[in-house]
Amino acid sequence: EAGVTQSPTHLIKTRGQQATLRCSPISGHTSVYWYQQALGLGLQFLLWYDEGEERNRGNFPPRFSGRQFPNYSSELNVNALELEDSALYLCASSLRVAVTDTQYFGPGTRLTVL
Amino acid sequence: GQNIDQPTEMTATEGAIVQINCTYQTSGFNGLFWYQQHAGEAPTFLSYNVLDGLEEKGRFSSFLSRSKGYSYLLLKELQMKDSASYLCAVGTNQAGTALIFGKGTTLSVSS
Numbered sequence: 001e002a003g004v005t006q007s008p009t010h011l012i013k014t015r016g017q018q019a020t021l022r023c024s025p026i027s028g029h030t031s032v033y034w035y036q037q038a039l040g041l042g043l044q045f046l047l048w049y050d051e052g053e054e055r056n057r058g059n060f061p062p063r064f065s066g067r068q069f070p071n072y073s074s075e076l077n078v079n080a081l082e083l084e085d086s087a088l089y090l091c092a093s094s095l096r097v098a099v100t101d102t103q104y105f106g107p108g109t110r111l112t113v114l
Numbered sequence: 115g116q117n118i119d120q121p122t123e124m125t126a127t128e129g130a131i132v133q134i135n136c137t138y139q140t141s142g143f144n145g146l147f148w149y150q151q152h153a154g155e156a157p158t159f160l161s162y163n164v165l166d167g168l169e170e171k172g173r174f175s176s177f178l179s180r181s182k183g184y185s186y187l188l189l190k191e192l193q194m195k196d197s198a199s200y201l202c203a204v205g206t207n208q209a210g211t212a213l214i215f216g217k218g219t220t221l222s223v224s225s
Binding site for chain 1 (some may be wrong): 158
């Protein structure tokens, strides 16, 4: 069974540009979560989507947004990029909407903002 | 507020036993997870505790005390491949079903 996949693996942008990151969950999983892992910091919760709807978001500005498609894949958009947005962005998926459901992570997208 | 603390770094030798502690302060506690993350790779699920006590899974065991806000991950018969970052994460109703992660403990296993 294929795991969570993310693309691209690496992304280099300049300040002020927009970045789009993509995630495909494990087959059958309906919930997708996005996390930011900046150097020296733990994973910070960004966004949670389930059944096509945004269910919750973390303490990040509105320029971090996303969506979930009918096939449950998801997209994270970061507008007006800032240097401090440089980080590893991890996507995770789970089977259903319950905190007891284990989240399985993808390999991440390394975003570098110059 | 919500806070999760774990040591930044630990070292151990092959064959030894190591215990990685995690303390947390959250409201609406709904389970504690441990993940392993090798450098440059995705976190992988190790264990989940929602009730007090010890959960054993091969060389790895995880313990939870909800009254003390405390958990530990016990790794036995350490191998070089166990060198990784170990992330403690708490599920809380306050954040929907997202997990609140600690900053991770980097474990270095030497021969």
